Amino acid sequence: MLDVKPQEYLDKIKLPDGFQIELFAENVEGARSMSISPSGVLYVGTFRARGSVPGKVYAIVDRNKDFKADEVITLASDLFMPNGVAFKDGDLYIAEINRILKLENIEENLKNPPAPVVISDQYPDKVHHGWKFIRFGPDGKLYVPVGAPCNICEPEEEIFGTITRINPDGRGREIFARGIRNTVGFDWHPVTKELWFTD
Structure with missing residues (x-):
């Protein structure tokens, strides 16, 4: 393991x-995506690169x-690239490669987190x-991207290269936008509610 001293970089x-x-914060290995709750707890998803970091989700x-x-606090571990995290109505949503999970009532259970509930296992x-x-x-739906499965290709399955959205219970999946290679971040304009995304 590398002996990294963050202050030197800062x-x-x-x-x-x-x-x-x-x-x-230190000791948040593999940190990638973040979501902050109204109470100020910062939730962090991780990206496992070539098996080096086990898939964990943290609360800071x-x-x-x-x-x-x-x-x-480590909330969950041994997940499959749990990069995405989103907090809503007391619950923490986690995106693995092919599943969306939910940790219910998480802020009341930070010290003893519940087992993740699978709300969708229908992603590639x-x-x-x-x-x-x-x-x-802003419509209350969870937006979930599905990147292209290669660098240069035209996949047959229409789900690839899209941003989808689902209801908070995992149902009602629909494709919201197409032609997106691999977005790694998005948000909505505060006035027009237009979706802005990276690609």
Whole structure:
């Protein structure tokens, strides 16, 4: 394992006057996507690169609101690239490669997290561009991308290269947008509600 000292990297970042950057949390191996709850708990999904990091989901708690993590809690482990995390109505949603999971009433159970409930197992299991960033839209639906299963191809299955959306219970999946190679982040315009995404 590499002996990485994050502060050394932070010291090299040049910021405009009036800005500063500080380390918030350590020991969050493989951190990739994040979602923050209204109470301020930061949930972190991970991306396992070539089997080096087991698929974990973390909760990072800053109890005294000093912008320094007081505790890093592992909520789930041994998941299949649990990159995407989204918090809604007390529950944490997690996107694996081919499944969407839910940890119910998570903030009441951070120290003893419940077993993940599978709300959908209907997504492809292709690893190439298979990790998922997820977010709830202004319509209350969970948006889930499905990347193209290769770098340059025309897959036969229409689900690839899309952004889908499902109800919070996992039902009602529909394709919302097509022709998207592999989005790794999206959000909605606060006024027009247009979906903006990276690709």
